[in-house]
Amino acid sequence: MLRRTLPRKYDYKKIETDWQNKWELWNIYRFNKEDRSQPTYVIDTPPPYPSGEFHTGNALNWCYIDAVARYMRMRGYNVYFPQGWDCHGLPTEVRAEKTYNVHKSSMPYNEFLRICMELTDKWIKQMKRTMKRLGFSIDWSLEYRTMDPQYWSKTQYSFIQMYKKGFVYRGEHPVLWCPRCETAIAEAEVEYVNRNTKLYYIKFEKEEKDGFKTIATTRPELLPACVGILVNPNDKRYSELIGKKLIVPIFNRKVEVYADEDVDPSFGSGIVMVCTFGDKTDVKWQHKFRLPIIKVIDETGRMTREAEEFVGLTIKECKEKIVSKLKKMNKIVKEEDLTQSIGTCWRCHTPVEILVKNQWFVKTRSLTQDILKWADKIKWVPKWAKNRLIDWVNSLDWDWVISRQRIFATPIPIWYCKSCGEIIVAKEEWLPVDPRSEIPRINKCPRCGGTEFIGESDVMDTWMDSSITCAVHAGWPYDLESFKRLFPADLQPNGYDIIRTWDYYLIVRGLILFGKPQFKIGLINGMVRGTDGRMMHKSYGNYVEAVEVIDKYGADSLRQWAFSGGTTGSDVSFRWEDIEYGWRFLLKLWNAARFVSIHIENYVYEENVNLTLIDRWILFKLRNLIVQVTEEMDGFQFNMALDNIRRFFWHIFCDQYIEAAKHRLYGDDEESKKAAKYTLYKVLYISLQLLAPFIPHMVEEIYQKLYTEDKGFSSIHVSPWPKVEINGISEEEEQEGNLIIAIISELRRRKSANRVPLSASINEAIINVPKNLKRVISKNEEIISKVIKAKKITIKVDEEEKAVKLKDYPGISVNIKK
Numbered sequence: 001m002l003r004r005t006l007p008r009k010y011d012y013k014k015i016e017t018d019w020q021n022k023w024e025l026w027n028i029y030r031f032n033k034e035d036r037s038q039p040t041y042v043i044d045t046p047p048p049y050p051s052g053e054f055h056t057g058n059a060l061n062w063c064y065i066d067a068v069a070r071y072m073r074m075r076g077y078n079v080y081f082p083q084g085w086d087c088h089g090l091p092t093e094v095r096a097e098k099t100y101n102v103h104k105s106s107m108p109y110n111e112f113l114r115i116c117m118e119l120t121d122k123w124i125k126q127m128k129r130t131m132k133r134l135g136f137s138i139d140w141s142l143e144y145r146t147m148d149p150q151y152w153s154k155t156q157y158s159f160i161q162m163y164k165k166g167f168v169y170r171g172e173h174p175v176l177w178c179p180r181c182e183t184a185i186a187e188a189e190v191e192y193v194n195r196n197t198k199l200y201y202i203k204f205e206k207e208e209k210d211g212f213k214t215i216a217t218t219r220p221e222l223l224p225a226c227v228g229i230l231v232n233p234n235d236k237r238y239s240e241l242i243g244k245k246l247i248v249p250i251f252n253r254k255v256e257v258y259a260d261e262d263v264d265p266s267f268g269s270g271i272v273m274v275c276t277f278g279d280k281t282d283v284k285w286q287h288k289f290r291l292p293i294i295k296v297i298d299e300t301g302r303m304t305r306e307a308e309e310f311v312g313l314t315i316k317e318c319k320e321k322i323v324s325k326l327k328k329m330n331k332i333v334k335e336e337d338l339t340q341s342i343g344t345c346w347r348c349h350t351p352v353e354i355l356v357k358n359q360w361f362v363k364t365r366s367l368t369q370d371i372l373k374w375a376d377k378i379k380w381v382p383k384w385a386k387n388r389l390i391d392w393v394n395s396l397d398w399d400w401v402i403s404r405q406r407i408f409a410t411p412i413p414i415w416y417c418k419s420c421g422e423i424i425v426a427k428e429e430w431l432p433v434d435p436r437s438e439i440p441r442i443n444k445c446p447r448c449g450g451t452e453f454i455g456e457s458d459v460m461d462t463w464m465d466s467s468i469t470c471a472v473h474a475g476w477p478y479d480l481e482s483f484k485r486l487f488p489a490d491l492q493p494n495g496y497d498i499i500r501t502w503d504y505y506l507i508v509r510g511l512i513l514f515g516k517p518q519f520k521i522g523l524i525n526g527m528v529r530g531t532d533g534r535m536m537h538k539s540y541g542n543y544v545e546a547v548e549v550i551d552k553y554g555a556d557s558l559r560q561w562a563f564s565g566g567t568t569g570s571d572v573s574f575r576w577e578d579i580e581y582g583w584r585f586l587l588k589l590w591n592a593a594r595f596v597s598i599h600i601e602n603y604v605y606e607e608n609v610n611l612t613l614i615d616r617w618i619l620f621k622l623r624n625l626i627v628q629v630t631e632e633m634d635g636f637q638f639n640m641a642l643d644n645i646r647r648f649f650w651h652i653f654c655d656q657y658i659e660a661a662k663h664r665l666y667g668d669d670e671e672s673k674k675a676a677k678y679t680l681y682k683v684l685y686i687s688l689q690l691l692a693p694f695i696p697h698m699v700e701e702i703y704q705k706l707y708t709e710d711k712g713f714s715s716i717h718v719s720p721w722p723k724v725e726i727n728g729i730s731e732e733e734e735q736e737g738n739l740i741i742a743i744i745s746e747l748r749r750r751k752s753a754n755r756v757p758l759s760a761s762i763n764e765a766i767i768n769v770p771k772n773l774k775r776v777i778s779k780n781e782e783i784i785s786k787v788i789k790a791k792k793i794t795i796k797v798d799e800e801e802k803a804v805k806l807k808d809y810p811g812i813s814v815n816i817k818k
């Protein structure tokens, strides 16, 4: 049997592409629906937002997922590794407007939808190309896009189910609102940032006009919306004020003073005004004291008629005008600088407002205890991810607002009767529907008999699309047999930045729709930081696209960086040095495999061989490596697994074993040669298998050239994960091997220190040993002399001589004579 020896050069550009094409052609990553012999392993791959770019941060996320998929396949699982695209959203609407120089409100909505879809399509193609170039073992036959009608129908189906179960309702409530995006947003979409602002101490005249009280506020522009004034009931300074009224300056409205324990007497003057709405506490107090609501800010962030002379101004303009007017009226007592944490829109960073709007909500608050209970039953890697989720769940004040005032999104399957307002919910068999252009398939309103209907123009939050992915992958709602088999998902991988959104919403939807969470393990990855240590971001100039790295060093180098950057869940810095290290490892692997390929060209594998101590020693090390790496892969500790394999291969197998075996490969002792070849053959093969989840291209290339005929697997990626074989190797022998290898290494170092070429002979090697080790060293005298090329070995017992002591064996020292 002839094997092909490897060429000197590893052409990663050609080889990586070749394998990617063949894997796809051979369908080796296909989930086998018919096969019931293997257990399934289902991954709920995050559907990325199609921005067109796939940066090194995305690469990190997907490398983790791919390593798990590849490992589980080799462990004998029928792996379900789908890929979807979370298409909808505001950024695409904004980019579509820019790209085509249009405004969404000035064109038919379906025309605008079409251009959004067109762009999304283009960006998906770009990202997909990069993902393929990274060698991800995605089953592309399972691809889906949330903007497709088939997916719309699933999102709408889930909406209807939740509505029927009483978990979805429409109501007029305060919601967080982005005035720039002109839409409601959920608490999860608010990012808190610290901003410097001013605290104004404003005079409010007493009702009896016999003096004034001072109220401190950062938002004087909300004075026209002041509906109540509060003091702490234990604050003696203001006890006489409770129940009386103060006059709002400029607007001259009388507002009553109430007492509430939650007022902090040490903030400002200790008196607060309640405006509808400055923040969430205003919402709480407005509700508690049944205060009226005055809407002074509209959807676009401008002042309404309620702001009287300030109508039409932006919030910022209004603030300036009111402050200057108050100053003229001598109503400002003092100003203080203040750093305040304010909520901003996560998409556009505009400060969010609280507006009262008629919106659709999901009842999430009532689920808090259930969510906390189930969060405990999910396995979180790393463990701290669970605490993030718990903290988030406990911090939520409101139900989840799921309606959005946008266009590119899944329509809400609802109509309203024009005459009585009755809500008409689409029937499951009508789906998908778009009430913006379709009429309900009923003749008349079931309540009043009216025949005219208004379609809901609001659409759904994109998290409504993506928080049912586990169920959708499993076949829900149309293939319930498959659903039974594949739900819940085994693995839910995502970055820690979306624990509060994706993980949280998946759990919420799972509990409402299925009575349990949609996944068993949450695998959390960190964020990628640029070379300057800051988060990788385009505007920082530290942003690296994955393709740039692939072009320069190949996918297998980039992948090694992703795995070895840090423990699972921690942030990883992007460093070109790490990419180069990965590349150097590939070269080492290639050269070692090439060396092996030359020696096993005509080798016929057989189990019965007479192994030497050093052969058994490396096989024992390999055995331990399998145990260790398997354990680490089971625990998702990719950095440890890869580092251990690389250390073994590079520093134990190449630097020590191969060096110690060379003389046998080139010698005349056929039996000894056979044992060395057996060992090279086996160690290389298993090393390739262990490396398969990390560097799939190079291991495949080597496997196909050297092993495919013997092993018979179409690809190394469908070969079974290596088993732990004992082979009668004992721990004592490993110790013995360690000792001999340590002596050989030190003697080799002595040779180079004395400028003797490693290939040249020396006259004598002297080894000083403690008495108890003399026997074991004498036993291995031959191998030491052959590897080191010494004509004579002298073993001395406990003799102090000018010699170099061994690092791990202080009792032993060696020297050479040229």
Ligand SMILES: [Zn+2]
Binding pocket: 178, 179, 180, 181, 182, 345, 346, 347, 348, 349, 350
């Ligand atoms: Zn916004």
Ligand SMILES: [Zn+2]
Binding pocket: 417, 418, 419, 420, 421, 422, 445, 446, 447, 448, 449, 450
């Ligand atoms: Zn009606």
